[in-house]
Amino acid sequence: MDNKHISQLKNHELSNWQMAELLDSINIGFFSRDLIAEKYLSLSDGLSKIYGYTLEEFYNNNRLWYDVILEEDRYVAEEELQDLKKGKKSIAEYRIQHPEGSIRWLEVRTLPVFDGEILVRVEGVVSDITKRKLAELQTVKAKELSESIINSLPGIFYLFDEQGKYLSWNKNFEKITGYDAKEIINLSPLDLVVDNDRTSVRDVVLRVFRDGQGDVEAGLKVKDGNIYKYYFNGQKLVIDGKNYLAGMGIDISKRKAAEETLQKNEQMLSYILDLIPQAIFWKDTKSNFMGGNSIFAKMLGVDDVRTVIGKNDFDFSPTPEEARMYQQDDQEVMKAKSPRMHYIESFRQSNGEVTWLDTTKIPLKDQNDEVYGILVVIEDITEKKLKEDKQKKVNEDLIRKNIELTDFSYIVSHHLRAPICKVLGLASLFDRQNPDTDLNGEVIGYIANEVANLDTVVKDLNTILANQSPAGKLFETISLADLFNDVKKPHENELHETGGMIRQSFEVATVKTVRSYLFSIFSNLISNAIKYKHPERAPEIVVRSYSSEGGTYVSFQDNGLGLDLKKVGGKIFEFYNNFQYGLGTGRGIGLKLVKTQVEAVGGSIEVESAPGEGTCFKIYLPNE
Numbered sequence: 001m002d003n004k005h006i007s008q009l010k011n012h013e014l015s016n017w018q019m020a021e022l023l024d025s026i027n028i029g030f031f032s033r034d035l036i037a038e039k040y041l042s043l044s045d046g047l048s049k050i051y052g053y054t055l056e057e058f059y060n061n062n063r064l065w066y067d068v069i070l071e072e073d074r075y076v077a078e079e080e081l082q083d084l085k086k087g088k089k090s091i092a093e094y095r096i097q098h099p100e101g102s103i104r105w106l107e108v109r110t111l112p113v114f115d116g117e118i119l120v121r122v123e124g125v126v127s128d129i130t131k132r133k134l135a136e137l138q139t140v141k142a143k144e145l146s147e148s149i150i151n152s153l154p155g156i157f158y159l160f161d162e163q164g165k166y167l168s169w170n171k172n173f174e175k176i177t178g179y180d181a182k183e184i185i186n187l188s189p190l191d192l193v194v195d196n197d198r199t200s201v202r203d204v205v206l207r208v209f210r211d212g213q214g215d216v217e218a219g220l221k222v223k224d225g226n227i228y229k230y231y232f233n234g235q236k237l238v239i240d241g242k243n244y245l246a247g248m249g250i251d252i253s254k255r256k257a258a259e260e261t262l263q264k265n266e267q268m269l270s271y272i273l274d275l276i277p278q279a280i281f282w283k284d285t286k287s288n289f290m291g292g293n294s295i296f297a298k299m300l301g302v303d304d305v306r307t308v309i310g311k312n313d314f315d316f317s318p319t320p321e322e323a324r325m326y327q328q329d330d331q332e333v334m335k336a337k338s339p340r341m342h343y344i345e346s347f348r349q350s351n352g353e354v355t356w357l358d359t360t361k362i363p364l365k366d367q368n369d370e371v372y373g374i375l376v377v378i379e380d381i382t383e384k385k386l387k388e389d390k391q392k393k394v395n396e397d398l399i400r401k402n403i404e405l406t407d408f409s410y411i412v413s414h415h416l417r418a419p420i421c422k423v424l425g426l427a428s429l430f431d432r433q434n435p436d437t438d439l440n441g442e443v444i445g446y447i448a449n450e451v452a453n454l455d456t457v458v459k460d461l462n463t464i465l466a467n468q469s470p471a472g473k474l475f476e477t478i479s480l481a482d483l484f485n486d487v488k489k490p491h492e493n494e495l496h497e498t499g500g501m502i503r504q505s506f507e508v509a510t511v512k513t514v515r516s517y518l519f520s521i522f523s524n525l526i527s528n529a530i531k532y533k534h535p536e537r538a539p540e541i542v543v544r545s546y547s548s549e550g551g552t553y554v555s556f557q558d559n560g561l562g563l564d565l566k567k568v569g570g571k572i573f574e575f576y577n578n579f580q581y582g583l584g585t586g587r588g589i590g591l592k593l594v595k596t597q598v599e600a601v602g603g604s605i606e607v608e609s610a611p612g613e614g615t616c617f618k619i620y621l622p623n624e
Contacts, residue, residue, distance in 0.1 A: 029126045031065075036120050038062045050106065050128050052099040068096040070103070084112040085119050093129065105133040155230075155250040162209060162243050164188035176251075178223030194219035194227055201232070208234040208245050220249065229253045279378040281308075282364065285334060287327040288312050290373060299378070333361045334371045344381070354550070356385040393602070475601075478515055480506045480545055480554070487522040494530045500539035502526070508545040508552045511621050517597040524594050525617055529558035534612070551603070551622040559614040565607070572607060 029046030033039070039062055043055045051058075051068065058064050069077055073094035080092040090110040098104050110124035156176055159168040166184050174180060177192060193201045197218035204216040215233035222228070234247035279299045281292030289308045297305040300316050308316075317323035333340050339362040346356050358381045364373040434440070484504055488495075495501065511518070526541060533539040542557040563572065573595040594617075598605045602622045609615035 027128045030124070031126065032121065032123045033062070034121050036118075041121070047126060050104075050126055051096065068098075070095045070097060080108070080110065084110060084122055087112055087114065093133075104128060105130045155248050157246075157248055158189070159237075159244055159246045160189060161245075164190070164205075167244070176222065177220075183223075192220055192222075194221050204232070205234065205245065208236050208247075209243055212236045217252065220251075277379070279380075280376070281305075282373055282375045283312075283330060284373045285371065286312075287330045287374075296378075330361065330374050330376075334363050334374055337363050337365065337369070337371055339363065354382070355380065356382045474514065475512055476515060477510050477512050478518060479510055481509070483515065483518060484522060484543065487519060487526060490523070491526050491530060495539070498530060498533060498539055500530060500533070500541070502541045502543065504542075505544040508547050511545075511552050511554075512623070513601045513603075513621055514597075517601055521594050521597055521619065524591070525556045528591070529556065529560055529615075532560045533558075534560050534614075548620065551620055554619045554621065555616055556619075557614065557616040562611045562613045562615055563607075563609040564611050565609055573605075 027046060027049060029048075029050050030042070030044040031047060032041040032043075034041050040059055043058055045055070047058065048055055051065070053064060053068075061067070066074070066077060076092050076094040080090040083090045089112075090108070092108045092110070093105065094108075095103050095105055105128070107127045107129045108124055109127075110122050112119050113121035113123065154172075156173040157168075157170040158166060158173060160166045166187065166189075169184060174184065177184075179187065189205065190198050190202060197216075200216055201218050204214040207214040213233070213235050215231065217229065217231050219227045220230040229252050231250045231252045232247060234245045237244040237246050276293060277295065279293065279296040281296045282290050284290055289311055291309060292305045294305065297303065297308065300308060302308060313323035313326040314320060317326065339360065341360050342358055343360075344356060344358055346354055358379040360377040362375045362377075363371045364375055365371050481504070484506075488502060522543075529541045530539050537559060540559045543554070545552055545554045547553075565572075573591050595605050598619055598621075604620045606618045606620075607615065608618070
């Protein structure tokens with residue numbers, strides 16, 4: 001062999017080696033198998049990488065390539081052999097079990113070699129296509145998932161281009177419209193819309209292609225002529241530089257019918273709520289107003305309750321503190337999940353009038369017992385409360401009158417009967433046959449004295465009876481300072497003689513009452529404070545007025561003898577009781593008269609006292 005041939009042979013071997021190296025690097029293997037001798041003629045190293053077995057194992061087992069094929073894929077190899085026997089090239093794909101445990105996809109391209117008509121040898125190329133197959137499977141799964149999702153949508157799905165040609169749709173599209181695939185291809189979106197809605201649908205479609213998205217409600221006209229109310233939406237898609245519209249249509253016929261029914265029910269509910277005399281409203285969990293009736297709107301001072309929706313107590317309460325109080329109360333009821341029924345509250349308005357409200361708050365709960373708001377019912381019971389208070393006062397007055405009648409029956413039986421009995425007894429001693437005797441003179445003197453006592457008792461009773469009712473008396477606005485100056489004048493000499501003094505402080509300047517009664521009350525209390533002064537100190541009287549809810553208090557504090565109220569009890573204001581340690585002055589009518597006059601104008605009187613420390617009388621006078 002000359003050098004030229006040797007060189008050509010070396011170049012050929014080098015080329016084959018380089019090709020084998022290249023193919024091994026891309027995970028491809030070659031084989032040549034003698035079918036008559038049932039042995040491999042040649043194998044490349046790539047096969048070992050692909051199958052995971054050594055070339056020696058292949059040479060020792062001519063069927064190794066078949067044994068590793070998954071049983072369910074072996075039919076592919078058998079069909080491949082039949083094609084080869086027919087002289088056809090074969091391209092087969094099947095899976096093998098790799099020794100490391102994984103499953104791999106192989107592509108085998110095989111050429112048949114014949115000796116005459118007998119297939120004697122096959123030669124082929126094996127490629128590992130696992131990655132490609134997995135990618136294809138993922139693509140198929142993704143497509144199947146996408147189609148499954150689209151077909152599971154509750155409405156109709158559609159995809160069309162700018163010319164209105166349908167390119168894709170779901171099964172619901174055919175089922176709902178009644179058109180099959182061949183018919184849908186020849187339809188445009190406007191063909192499925194009722195005439196009256198075509199303009200609005202066309203505008204929305206143009207807006208989607210221009211702005212990217214849009215939606216509309218329109219009538220869907222199906223193949224059988226029926227019309228359904230649908231909500232359509234669209235999203236612009238750009239694929240390979242072309243514009244498409246993808247969207248859905250949802251049947252809202254039932255929703256529309258439900259909305260109309262709900263609207264009618266709301267109108268009926270609103271009508272019923274407006275007939276209820278109480279203010280009714282409801283809030284969400286953040287105490288924002290959600291609705292109410294006309295009485296509630298009137299309470300807030302608005303014409304339409306709809307203007308209140310979305311607002312809260314801070315928008316209507318006179319002070320932030322009051323708004324916070326309302327909201328805190330709401331939160332407590334919602335947190336407790338239990339109603340708060342008929343609790344009475346009073347509020348003083350800016351004009352000074354007191355309003356009484358009966359309030360009920362009920363938490364609103366869903367089927368899972370979760371609170372989503374609160375219902376509030378408010379009734380203005382001011383008039384009812386005033387009537388109740390008036391009736392209560394009438395009842396109290398009746399009870400007091402009955403007690404006083406009992407007292408008067410005792411007075412009549414005790415204080416009137418005693419002098420009468422004495423007069424009768426003395427009269428029986430009178431000697432009518434000898435009228436000029438000294439005894440008769442003494443008897444007449446005694447009788448005259450008892451008659452005078454009887455006259456005093458009768459006058460005292462008349463005084464008390466005359467002051468039990470202010471009927472016919474004028475209620476007027478009186479300056480306490482002016483009246484008190486008039487009251488002090490008759491007592492100035494007594495104060496001077498005893499070294500006494502009076503201090504006055506009127507935080508409330510005026511009261512509305514009967515002037516003559518108030519004059520008598522002040523005079524009696526000042527007189528008592530001086531009369532029952534402490535022997536070791538000069539009398540000191542402090543008079544002051546101050547406001548209280550619904551009226552005015554006037555207090556008289558002295559530093560006199562004081563009383564043991566535990567012993568005296570409620571008898572201090574009784575008729576003909578004098579508890580000042582047997583001083584023997586007065587008949588005990590002064591405090592009875594004070595109490596009678598105070599109660600006659602609708603007020604009340606209290607006393608605080610302790611022996612040796614003085615006494616304080618507190619007189620309450622109502623504003624009206």
